[in-house]
Amino acid sequence: MQDISRYSILESLLFFWVTALLVISGGGCSVPLYKDSNRQLTGEQKAEMLRAWTARPNQPSRPNEILASSVPELTERAMKDLGSRNDIVLVVFLARNDVTTTIHKIRDTMQSLDPKSSLNPYWVTDVPGFVGAPQTKCGAVVGHWYSDEKYPYRVSWERIVDTVLEREATYGTYLYSLNGKFLLTEDGQSEMEALQDVCFPGHPLASTRFDSFGAGKQSRPALSRWKPTSASDEFATVQTTTKDVAAKTLMGDTLVGQACGNTVNLDLRITDVFLHNHAEQNDPMYLMKGVLKVSRNARTSPEIALVGAISRVNGVVNLAASSEGPNPRYRNTIISLFRDDADSGLEGMIEGMEEIEAAGCDDVRLTSKNGTKLTAFPKITAQVALFFSNPQMAPRSKLYSVYWLKVAEAHGSIDAPYYLGSRYEQRGATDPNAYAQAVQYYLAATTAYEDARAQAALGRMYEKGQGTKRDPEKAKQWSSAAKTTRQRAARVCASAQVREVVQRLLTQTYLQNKAGAETMNDLTGIRPDRGEFTISKVTAEDVVSLTYAFICRAKGGFDNPNFHIEMPEKKVTVWRDRYGYETTTDNSMEQLSSQAAPALMNEAARNVVNYHTFNLKPLGDNRFKITYRGPRDIQSEEIQVN
Numbered sequence: 001m002q003d004i005s006r007y008s009i010l011e012s013l014l015f016f017w018v019t020a021l022l023v024i025s026g027g028g029c030s031v032p033l034y035k036d037s038n039r040q041l042t043g044e045q046k047a048e049m050l051r052a053w054t055a056r057p058n059q060p061s062r063p064n065e066i067l068a069s070s071v072p073e074l075t076e077r078a079m080k081d082l083g084s085r086n087d088i089v090l091v092v093f094l095a096r097n098d099v100t101t102t103i104h105k106i107r108d109t110m111q112s113l114d115p116k117s118s119l120n121p122y123w124v125t126d127v128p129g130f131v132g133a134p135q136t137k138c139g140a141v142v143g144h145w146y147s148d149e150k151y152p153y154r155v156s157w158e159r160i161v162d163t164v165l166e167r168e169a170t171y172g173t174y175l176y177s178l179n180g181k182f183l184l185t186e187d188g189q190s191e192m193e194a195l196q197d198v199c200f201p202g203h204p205l206a207s208t209r210f211d212s213f214g215a216g217k218q219s220r221p222a223l224s225r226w227k228p229t230s231a232s233d234e235f236a237t238v239q240t241t242t243k244d245v246a247a248k249t250l251m252g253d254t255l256v257g258q259a260c261g262n263t264v265n266l267d268l269r270i271t272d273v274f275l276h277n278h279a280e281q282n283d284p285m286y287l288m289k290g291v292l293k294v295s296r297n298a299r300t301s302p303e304i305a306l307v308g309a310i311s312r313v314n315g316v317v318n319l320a321a322s323s324e325g326p327n328p329r330y331r332n333t334i335i336s337l338f339r340d341d342a343d344s345g346l347e348g349m350i351e352g353m354e355e356i357e358a359a360g361c362d363d364v365r366l367t368s369k370n371g372t373k374l375t376a377f378p379k380i381t382a383q384v385a386l387f388f389s390n391p392q393m394a395p396r397s398k399l400y401s402v403y404w405l406k407v408a409e410a411h412g413s414i415d416a417p418y419y420l421g422s423r424y425e426q427r428g429a430t431d432p433n434a435y436a437q438a439v440q441y442y443l444a445a446t447t448a449y450e451d452a453r454a455q456a457a458l459g460r461m462y463e464k465g466q467g468t469k470r471d472p473e474k475a476k477q478w479s480s481a482a483k484t485t486r487q488r489a490a491r492v493c494a495s496a497q498v499r500e501v502v503q504r505l506l507t508q509t510y511l512q513n514k515a516g517a518e519t520m521n522d523l524t525g526i527r528p529d530r531g532e533f534t535i536s537k538v539t540a541e542d543v544v545s546l547t548y549a550f551i552c553r554a555k556g557g558f559d560n561p562n563f564h565i566e567m568p569e570k571k572v573t574v575w576r577d578r579y580g581y582e583t584t585t586d587n588s589m590e591q592l593s594s595q596a597a598p599a600l601m602n603e604a605a606r607n608v609v610n611y612h613t614f615n616l617k618p619l620g621d622n623r624f625k626i627t628y629r630g631p632r633d634i635q636s637e638e639i640q641v642n
Helices: 007-025 043-054 071-082 099-110 154-168 189-199 231-236 242-249 382-388 400-410 416-427 434-449 452-464 472-494 496-512 514-524 588-607
Strands: 088-095 124-133 138-145 169-178 181-184 254-259 264-275 285-296 304-311 317-321 334-339 346-351 361-368 526-529 533-541 550-558 562-565 572-576 582-586 610-620 623-629 634-640
Touching: 071 088, 071 124, 071 138, 071 181, 088 099, 088 154, 088 189, 099 124, 099 138, 099 154, 138 189, 154 169, 169 189, 242 285, 254 346, 264 361, 285 317, 334 361, 334 400, 346 400, 382 400, 382 416, 400 416, 416 434, 416 452, 434 452, 452 472, 472 496, 472 533, 472 550, 496 533, 496 550, 496 610, 496 623, 496 634
Parallel strands: none
Antiparallel strands: 088 138, 088 169, 124 138, 169 181, 254 264, 254 361, 264 285, 285 304, 304 317, 317 334, 334 346, 346 361, 526 562, 533 550, 550 610, 572 582, 610 623, 623 634
8 A cells, every 4th residue: 555654745845945945045145046957957057057147246036037017028028038948838827717816826736746756846946927917817927847857747737737727717728948939738729829819919929820749749748858759750669569469460350259148149340450649658558440230030230330449458348339320329339348268259248239138238258250369468357357347437338337346256356246236226226126136245245255344334224124124133233243343453453563563664764764864954954853753543444354454544743853954154245246346245044044944844843744554464363464665665574463
């Protein structure tokens, strides 16, 4: 299970707040460079920037800070002054309500945490310019990327900012600086045209045709590494595997067989199989097209156009009626297939056709006319079947989700019986007969796995008399059994043996993190000492049964945190430029920030609550395997719980 640790995030936030405070308050003692430039530039480039900026004594703290009075002016100046950089983003929008409030929300969201970054926690490090027009509700915000070689990942950042734009703006788009000009996102052209009419009336930008990254040629490239690529180059990067060969071999093949107790004949011709995105090395899907005919009792259906995909990873085929098909009454047709256990062909389910049972058929068996076998794909597993059982994959289907849950159950899934009971219990609202099936699956879950979820469900159904005769006494027994299971798990998590392991592993983690503390001291002068991590509570979560792995969640904090910094000496500097002008600077503000920063960080460290998760796998006879996923490694050991 993924460890949930908050103190490292807090430390990063505090570290960069203090760093910024020290840099800004240092006056003439600090060279006003961009915070991240030093990590990317060569020694000569750094020296050149130093010479350039020290030659301009009146330069502001951020060299490219943009001041503007209107949205067109800010946009124009950004494009003119920053277009040569490859690390600038410009967000232009039309607010739904108050533009000032919207600007604040966009600014905050633009500087979202990047969870993959270890040194700089932000995608956008600076916001050197922003402006809004209350009359038109137009606004623009300029952001500066953290331009490490690996960043930014545009798609991740845009998903975060999109949530704010969708809620706060009528229109909104992104422009990215690249090699001397600003480019629109792939889908930003129509948004920009609407914004030009409202936000740039009478301005030359109102008629500007902005270039874009090129929809269909690039799939949301990482900005720092973006470059045009030909289709042939993209295709050349794809490594053909045995799974790819098997998928491609299906093209032009015909799959034939029976379903519905061998009363229905199926004829599925695969007309096309092609890789969804040649540029994505690990893209697991091949798209498929096919034509299906079904015959029963001398009646044959017309050809039904199908579209779908076959997974490169597990060989599962999912096809549904194409929206472009000529037969609207077959629009709900679904066929789902996988490699059968005997390696003789494919098995699966089908529904949504007049020629088959109303509820569909779950006994499809197909073989290849050309003799194609999918032995390159792995056999189905309980985990894969459980994944495909998600109802959202076929929301209008009556059979699909239940079918895949039954496949998962047949292959040993612990969760499948409970989920099947839950599906049939939901159906009971419109079909009371389904309640009886729900009860049977819940009983199967409790018998096989002592599933606490199923025990609680049985208590509920006996209480209401759903699927069984109402029996308050049995309802109480089942509810009590579920409660007992959870209580036993809670006692295990709270045991002295578990707490001892948790304390020891978290202490080790703290000691490992001292390397980061040393880095922080080297960069800022701040030396953190959080003290010892103390556990306040350990609780059980995700309890299915005591024969199945569950989670112990540890809550705690650090005692007596101590962030301190060596006070800089009083320093006054007087220097004269070549024209004879004198400038005096001192570090009074730096001294003040050095006093304030440790106190703020100590207060924050005392108030933060830390959570860590530990996976416990029962081994029998009160023995458990406890596993902790720390920031650097995974540790596990076996313990005996009294």
